[in-house]
Amino acid sequence: MDIVLIGSGNVASHLARVLYAAKHQILQVYSRTIDNAHILAKEVNADSIDELQQIDVQADLYILSIKDDAMAEVVEQMPDVNGLVVHTAGSVSVDVLSRFKNYGVLYPFQTFIKSAELQFDTIPILVEANTTANASLLMRLGNELSKRVLQASSEQRGALHISAVFACNFVNHMYRLGEDVLKESGLPFELLHPLIKETANKVLRMSPSVAQTGPASRNDQQIIQKHLNQLEGQEETQQIYRILTDSIVKHNE
Amino acid sequence: MDIVLIGSGNVASHLARVLYAAKHQILQVYSRTIDNAHILAKEVNADSIDELQQIDVQADLYILSIKDDAMAEVVEQMPDVNGLVVHTAGSVSVDVLSRFKNYGVLYPFQTFIKSAELQFDTIPILVEANTTANASLLMRLGNELSKRVLQASSEQRGALHISAVFACNFVNHMYRLGEDVLKESGLPFELLHPLIKETANKVLRMSPSVAQTGPASRNDQQIIQKHLNQLEGQEETQQIYRILTDSIVKHNE
Numbered sequence A, B: 001m002d003i004v005l006i007g008s009g010n011v012a013s014h015l016a017r018v019l020y021a022a023k024h025q026i027l028q029v030y031s032r033t034i035d036n037a038h039i040l041a042k043e044v045n046a047d048s049i050d051e052l053q054q055i056d057v058q059a060d061l062y063i064l065s066i067k068d069d070a071m072a073e074v075v076e077q078m079p080d081v082n083g084l085v086v087h088t089a090g091s092v093s094v095d096v097l098s099r100f101k102n103y104g105v106l107y108p109f110q111t112f113i114k115s116a117e118l119q120f121d122t123i124p125i126l127v128e129a130n131t132t133a134n135a136s137l138l139m140r141l142g143n144e145l146s147k148r149v150l151q152a153s154s155e156q157r158g159a160l161h162i163s164a165v166f167a168c169n170f171v172n173h174m175y176r177l178g179e180d181v182l183k184e185s186g187l188p189f190e191l192l193h194p195l196i197k198e199t200a201n202k203v204l205r206m207s208p209s210v211a212q213t214g215p216a217s218r219n220d221q222q223i224i225q226k227h228l229n230q231l232e233g234q235e236e237t238q239q240i241y242r243i244l245t246d247s248i249v250k251h252n253e
Helices: A010-021 A034-043 A068-077 A132-145 A154-184 A189-205 A221-230 A235-252 B010-021 B034-043 B068-077 B132-145 B154-184 B189-205 B221-230 B235-252
Strands: A002-006 A025-030 A047-049 A061-064 A084-087 A102-108 A125-129 A149-151 B002-006 B025-030 B047-049 B061-064 B084-087 B102-108 B125-129 B149-151
Touching (some): A002 A010, A010 A034, A025 A034, A034 A047, A068 B221, A084 A132, A102 A132, A154 B154, A154 B221, A189 B154, A189 B189, A221 A235, A235 B154, B010 B034, B010 B132, B034 B047, B154 B189
Parallel strands (some): A002 A061, A025 A047, A061 A084
Antiparallel strands (some): A102 A125, B102 B125
16 A cells, blocks of 8 residues: 555554555655654655655555644644544544545554564454445454554543553552662662563453452551651642552442 | 571472482471471471471571561570571571571572572572672572572662562553553553563663663654553553653653
8 A cells, every 4th residue: 555654653653664664655644743754764765755745645545643733733734635544642533534435443552662673473463444345444454553452442442442551551650660769779670570561461360359468458557657757748649549549448348 | 518498498309309409418407397398308308397496406507488477486586596596588688597606697688589590590599698708608608509609688679679679570561550451441461472571681781771662762742642541541651651651751850
């Protein structure tokens, strides 16, 4: 397929590379900042553009991989095209693209950092489209890139995104608060590495509801109180410790 | 060294095996239940005892690997010894052993997960002692067992335990809340597996403060509000979403 990529961020970069590797033709990479467009475009042998009016209207597929809040404006300014227009966002309804004739969503469900090497074929891809034919086309494309492709409604995608906020963003924030506590005591974050690995590996084998351990899980009030006392002065961390402990206790009731 | 092990549980068993493998002599294994003492003693070619008065007072090292709340009583009932007496607990001060002439802590920072395939030499060991000479002795011993041995005060050990609550127990609870949200939408938890792996792997390479992504990290209020709306009716999950989002926003300021 002849593809135009609108965006040059993390998701756009990863998608560009796997699509290019799968022998699709990336015609253009658009970014508001031409230098960013250029860096990615060079990698996948495409042209770089920084005006939406420059978009090639003959492409088969247009992938919008941009910030959610920029979506509406970019959609409005894009030229009319016949090809399939998709976005890659978890929490944006497919309807934002309804001014086009053919539209849909291709949502690769993973946390993306530009530099990090990813095994793209293990990443679930969620697909939605305005017609059965477009959905089939996206399913086929998805299956070229990943072993796990499924159709999901905008609402299910929203739920998946929320669950990702918990299992990724909030998890990372827990790591960070743990790092802060260690820093306060002059200890290196690396001490947590074996624990972090084992905690993640465990829920690949069993449900997190079974995997739960720790003072909150045992409702060990003596240790909980000791920890809260030691967190005196780190008010925010202390508050989060208290709320999450309560939540674990409640879940175990 | 000639070593007496007081306790026959998970930590005691792992320690006994690695000390025995490192050519130390395990003289005795004590347990209140003689059968438990016997099982472990047999493995490491030691005598089994179930009376604290039977403890060999000529040993070089006494390792107390027992439940936190049994510690004070066992210490009281032990005979006077000249050798170094240590416990292996994370949240117990070294001072609990101050009736002895030589005392300290040898804390293997485990994942709290029973696993037969525990690679002991990757487990950090935290060491504390009442004198520099005793600390040196424990550091030397620790270095025989693990690649990561460091001196840490009782307070630092407490901080490490708190950080473990965040990086393990609270992380697992985030997985669980994510699972709950997916269940509500009829989606399988397995969709989160790649994300969970990648999120953990990422912080083995970089600080979590650098690894943070997601709507809170971008302070994307539109998505945040959308997620909060979709969580209407799941009050507790909604509250935790709000608090952790605020915390991430604050950390990025």
